Amino acid sequence: GEDRFQVSFGREISFCHEVLQKSLLNHYFRRKLKKMQKKREVGWLSGACILTRKGVLEEAGLFDESFFLFFEDIDLCRRIRKKGWKLIFLPRAKIFHAGGGSASKLKKASLYHYRKSQLIYYTKHCSGLSIFLLRFYLRIYFALLCIMNYFKRDDDKEFVRSLFKLLER
Secondary structure, eight states, X not given: OGGGOOOOEESOOOHHHHHHIIIIIHHHHHHHTTTOOSOEEOSEEOGGGOOOOHHHHHHHOSOOTTOSSSSHHHHHXXXXXXXXXXXXXXXXXXXXXXXXXXXXXXXXXXXXXXXXXXXXXXXXXSOHHHHHHHHHHHHHHHHHHHHHHHHSSSXXXXXXXXXXXXXXO
């Protein structure tokens, strides 16, 4: 079915583009991926399937080890584009990606590392406004998690504290 298609590309990341991508574009492209034929230039590609020349990586650099699990592919794509290379999404190329295989086993650790990598990426590449908006959003999001955790049997205060500590950096 349509659920099997994963959106594996997007525009350059900023707070507004990320909100647009996750709230609207992912749903739109998930439906359209089956019928897409034309290749297109994009801002980033999923690390699940990137094919590039060795020279491109030598010029742009390899994955930044500051990122543990998320955003490392988007960071690499940004550096490739900054070196003047184009990123092309080829809709006819199909792979099977067991999405979330690494993340699904440890949901709390996955959430922590996603947000940590997101903050690293924004600090490295995004405008002050995008960083401010992301940090504002995360404060609200973490506060809501804190409230929800309070009413659960699994009240994990240490986990929520670790999320708030991400914002201290």
